[in-house]
Amino acid sequence: MSKVAVVYWSGTGNTEAMAEQVATGARAAGAEVDVIQATDFDVDKLAAYDAVAFGCPAMGNEVLEEFEFEPMYNEVEPQLADRKVALFGSYDWGTGEWMETWEARAEEAGVNVVDTVIANLEPDAEAISECQRVGALLA
Numbered sequence: 001m002s003k004v005a006v007v008y009w010s011g012t013g014n015t016e017a018m019a020e021q022v023a024t025g026a027r028a029a030g031a032e033v034d035v036i037q038a039t040d041f042d043v044d045k046l047a048a049y050d051a052v053a054f055g056c057p058a059m060g061n062e063v064l065e066e067f068e069f070e071p072m073y074n075e076v077e078p079q080l081a082d083r084k085v086a087l088f089g090s091y092d093w094g095t096g097e098w099m100e101t102w103e104a105r106a107e108e109a110g111v112n113v114v115d116t117v118i119a120n121l122e123p124d125a126e127a128i129s130e131c132q133r134v135g136a137l138l139a
Contacts, residue, residue, distance in 0.1 A: 003048060004031045004138045008055030009038040009069035014090035014122050015055045021128050022053045022088060022117075025135025033135075038069045043076050051084040051138035052076075058091035062098035081110045086134045088117040114138065 004026045010016035023033045036045075038056075046052070056069045064070045087102055096118045106113050114137045119127035 002031045002050040002139055004033045004051045004053065004135070005041065005045070005049040006033060006035045006053045006055070006135075007038055007041045007072075008035075008088075009057070009065045010055070011057060011059075011065070012090075014119065015057045015088070018088050018090060018117065018119060018123050018127065018131050019053070019055045021123065021131035022055070022086065022135040022138075025132030026051075026053075026139045027135075028132070029136035029139030031135075031139035038065075038072045041072055041076070043079055046076050046079055046083075049083065051086075052080070053086040053088060053135065053138055055088045056102075057089045058094060058096075058098040062091075062094050062101070064098065064102060077106065077109050077111065080106075081112070083112065084114045084138050085111050086115055086117070086138055087113060088131060088134065090119045090121060090123065092121055
């Protein structure tokens, strides 16, 4: 059985709702899953997981949350090369550019990004289904 961490930061609850759906999909596919807030995750905890889903909404000018999420992600990114990784998050404005930038950054760092999911504001039925599909990919 694989072990999956779903690590997220959420300001309004939309990305948190996505995290729960990613976890649902991974569990349904047979994985053991922990849902963890970004402030409670670090490189030392990474070793316990076969795959990780990272969730962060678009902030400011389409960037990752800079005070809690990005410092944690910067620490763990160099250690992700041997794991399957998914990226997800919600946005309120723009076109999802923050996710394109994040995915490109991760791939340039050698991260195996299996897929990404974005939702405009609260995840709708399509986004929920995509989150569950991505969770299953990680399992």
